[in-house]
Amino acid sequence: MRALAVYDGQVRLLSDAPEPTCAPGEVVIQPLLAGICNTDLELVRGYYNYEGILGHEFVGRVIDGPSDWVGKRVVGEINVVCGQCDLCQEGNYTHCRARTVLGIQNRAGVFAERFTLPIRNLHPVPDALSDEQVVFVEPLAAACQVLEAAHVRPRDRVVVLGAGKLGLLVAQVLRLTGADLTVVVRHERQAQLLAQWGIRAASLADLPEQQAHVVVDCTGRQEGFADALRLLRPRGTLVLKSTYHGLPQADLTRVAVNEITVIGSRCGPFDTALRLLAGGLVEVTSLIEGRYPLAAGKEALAAAAQPGRLKILLTF
Amino acid sequence: MRALAVYDGQVRLLSDAPEPTCAPGEVVIQPLLAGICNTDLELVRGYYNYEGILGHEFVGRVIDGPSDWVGKRVVGEINVVCGQCDLCQEGNYTHCRARTVLGIQNRAGVFAERFTLPIRNLHPVPDALSDEQVVFVEPLAAACQVLEAAHVRPRDRVVVLGAGKLGLLVAQVLRLTGADLTVVVRHERQAQLLAQWGIRAASLADLPEQQAHVVVDCTGRQEGFADALRLLRPRGTLVLKSTYHGLPQADLTRVAVNEITVIGSRCGPFDTALRLLAGGLVEVTSLIEGRYPLAAGKEALAAAAQPGRLKILLTF
Numbered sequence A, B: 001m002r003a004l005a006v007y008d009g010q011v012r013l014l015s016d017a018p019e020p021t022c023a024p025g026e027v028v029i030q031p032l033l034a035g036i037c038n039t040d041l042e043l044v045r046g047y048y049n050y051e052g053i054l055g056h057e058f059v060g061r062v063i064d065g066p067s068d069w070v071g072k073r074v075v076g077e078i079n080v081v082c083g084q085c086d087l088c089q090e091g092n093y094t095h096c097r098a099r100t101v102l103g104i105q106n107r108a109g110v111f112a113e114r115f116t117l118p119i120r121n122l123h124p125v126p127d128a129l130s131d132e133q134v135v136f137v138e139p140l141a142a143a144c145q146v147l148e149a150a151h152v153r154p155r156d157r158v159v160v161l162g163a164g165k166l167g168l169l170v171a172q173v174l175r176l177t178g179a180d181l182t183v184v185v186r187h188e189r190q191a192q193l194l195a196q197w198g199i200r201a202a203s204l205a206d207l208p209e210q211q212a213h214v215v216v217d218c219t220g221r222q223e224g225f226a227d228a229l230r231l232l233r234p235r236g237t238l239v240l241k242s243t244y245h246g247l248p249q250a251d252l253t254r255v256a257v258n259e260i261t262v263i264g265s266r267c268g269p270f271d272t273a274l275r276l277l278a279g280g281l282v283e284v285t286s287l288i289e290g291r292y293p294l295a296a297g298k299e300a301l302a303a304a305a306q307p308g309r310l311k312i313l314l315t316f
Helices: A040-046 A137-149 A166-175 A189-199 A223-231 A252-257 A270-278 A294-304 B038-044 B137-149 B167-176 B186-195 B222-233 B252-257 B270-278 B294-304
Strands: A002-005 A010-014 A026-035 A057-064 A073-076 A115-118 A122-124 A157-161 A180-184 A198-204 A210-215 A233-242 A261-264 A290-295 A309-316 B004-009 B008-014 B025-035 B057-064 B073-076 B116-119 B122-124 B156-159 B180-184 B198-201 B212-217 B233-240 B262-264 B289-291 B313-314
Touching: A002 A189, A010 A294, A040 A294, A040 B313, A057 A137, A122 A270, A137 A261, A137 A270, A137 B137, A157 A166, A157 A223, A166 A180, A166 A189, A166 B122, A180 B122, A189 A198, A210 A223, A223 A233, A233 B252, A252 B233, A252 B262, A290 A294, A290 B004, B004 B294, B008 B294, B025 B073, B038 B294, B057 B137, B122 B270, B137 B167, B137 B270, B156 B167, B156 B222, B167 B186, B167 B212, B186 B198, B212 B222, B222 B233, B289 B294, B294 B313
Parallel strands: A157 A180, A157 A210, A180 A198, A210 A233, A233 A261, A290 A309, B156 B180, B156 B212, B180 B198, B212 B233, B233 B262, B289 B313
Antiparallel strands: A002 A010, A026 A057, A026 A115, A026 A309, A057 A073, A073 A122, A261 B262, B004 B008, B025 B057, B025 B116, B025 B313, B057 B073, B073 B122
């Protein structure tokens, strides 16, 4: 089958990737749409030493497995977990010590004609939601995780740093809290989308120092951490959605003296994301800025890597 | 009057420091004992651009002010606050935007024959507690702040990194939680004290990676942050008691991916610290490793700066 993979630091379009085989409890899925995420771009750059088929954001159809699943349109959680380790036993499944992660860690991804996932990772998709909507469930769930980690109150002043693919979803989720929300933008297209959603956009220079109760860093750049510390009031909360290349310098003394709380945040609740989409509480399709067939996967990755570019989808 | 101060990066023993004058609501205090803290040593090294009389840990006697206060033996909170700013109004007094801090920020300290504090900063000391005990109230309150910031449960595995003056107090406070507590030590004297208190000591190399629920960094060294991240399990909590010279490199990607919570922690509740001392729940006097008269203040600071040295007191 065809697949888009990374090997030896090179993206390769494979024409003869091996067919996936199901472990017990798994199904074979044919993707309908897949999204390109910044993590995919980082994997291509070799940040995490991953080799194999890329991709983890998808909506697909089950084509092989138990008969009550075959034919279903699904999205799927990306962490494949053991259920046995201490972290699983305590309900911290996304941190399973023995996990594989779809297209990220020891598990072939979704930029392929077929792939597998355990049934317990799947969420059937309501008919009322389009493929173009639900392909955003994984990143939208990650955006929802911000509110799992931090208690954001209606009276809080909240700043989102970085209005990229993830930042724009985080902003929409944070808008639901009723907090006084500002998103720092660097591109006109981001400002337009935020205006359309009724969310305030600003440039970093316009924001006062030490006033924000909560700052969410979605920049992916190490300046994001320093900027966030400047904006946060004492006892404020910094939610880190970013990963950073290398080891950024961080003003940890300021964290201690100002009693800042820094909370890392990664994968989130799929059911919540599906509910927000079904209720029309979050708008995602206007983030789509390009569609490429799998055969043009290299061009799709190159397009997704352009500064300011929002969501690029792969079609199958 | 005599005082120990820092000017132009030099410690000076002054013989003609100006007498302090009381603002409304303040009293004049004569110190009975004062403690040397790592912050004092950092001020001497010029980390915070402070110039003036040093010192903030004290027990003293009120010698001038309202008659119902004169003669009382007191300890005192070090943040002198406005009561008016947004942070004060919300009860975050220690973060007052207009604060001065005793011997640290725009306010003459206690390494002097006399100094002033507002009455509202004072806590009278019960007769049953000795000067040698209550001179530890300020750092013990800071140790208590760890538990204000982080919820430590009896089932948690907790590691304290850095068994210095502050770390040994933090360890004793954490012992009260019933958690499975280990303190990382580098000096024999620290191990002896911990054994005496029934607290487990270990070397860093003996501890397993990614197992601790809570790590408190009291090292004051930037390796402390990296070591803490190595020890913490996913979704663990890192409490930063340390301040660090410069901008340490920090693996913020690990914070994000492992969903670590980092909480800065500074000044704490004096009333709680007094209660712990009064109840015999924390033992402090065995931390005392030297006493110097104010006139030998330079020698006292030099002694306190020796690696592994615990509490050095000034007498008056």
